[in-house]
Amino acid sequence: MSTSRRQFLKMIGASAVIGLGGISAFEILQPGQFEASQLSKNPEALVGKRWGMVIDMKKLDNETMQKCIDACHRIHNVPNIDNPKEEIKWIWPETFEHAFPGMESKYMSEEIEHMQFLVLCNQCDNPPCVRVCPTKATFKRADGIVMMDMHRCIGCRFCMAACPFGARSFNWRNPRPFIKEENREYPTRMKGVVEKCTLCYERLAKGLKPACVEESNGALIFGDLDDPNSEIRKVLREHYTIRRKSELGTEPSIYYII
């Protein structure tokens, strides 16, 4: 009897199901422990297929920008280290030629030349930082968030070398003494790990928008890029937007209106 390709695939599928549903070694050792039915999402959590953000530089003044930065760094226990070689930043101001190299021109509008741009991890669709992480401490969630699992980070800093946006910071020392006021609901980091913006995954899980978006007075628009009816898609339809270093193909999910 010859097995058709279709039958073969069916068979593989069936055995995979049996394999997964059967008794694993873990269950033999620990009968009845930890079942999938024991965990669930928070029903209030924000769900999206591809989270993204639009930063409307026309609406963002320097003062609001500082408020966004302060809010993020405060709630996430980001230490304030003055030395630029050791500083930790999740979201920070950047000049046009640093944020968008190659896009500047000799006779540029002075307004844009002197403007401070708000930059953060781009939550790339095709993130090189994820590709190089040997422990999968950096990984991409199904909803597009490029996430850090601090329990797994070994501080090798491959991700820092791979990220073309300098969006990651390394903890050269214990950050705790540099945190003015700890947010006791969020962990700090320790010496020897890399950190970055995680798109406020912990707030999304509670049904809240990212902190910087909340502080921005409408200049930052957060939403599901995969949903054609979302506010963010409406804004993207109506405005000309640019992304950082789009020529590199990392496909940032942060868009700028300038």
Next chain:
Amino acid sequence: MYNGGKIIIGLLIFVGLVITPFLFSGEKATAKPDPKVNTPEILKLPESERKCIESKEYMRSEHMKLLNQWRDWVVRDANALYTSTTGKQYKMSLQNTCMKCHSNKKDFCDQCHNYTAVKPYCWDCHIEPKEES
């Protein structure tokens, strides 16, 4: 036997030296752990509610495995709620759920961890509750 007395004294000194560490090992190291669950947060609960998310025996032997699972479920699978065997739901968070009740880390966690010489590195990042002492 030549110098018998000296030998015996010498032996006594030797034996004494060998057993001193055992004699003076201090009560601390051998004192049985006695984790306290009398935090204000727990006492506030009605008597019948003063239970951990799972049974005492289970928590005693398995809490580390449970926490290990929790962190993966939360960080990697983006889940937030744990349904215990009693059917109650809890937010999976060391800092915000466990330590809210067990706000006496010194008298609760450290008791056994010191006894068994286990140093969990959870607290390198997770902020332990403030304690007055």
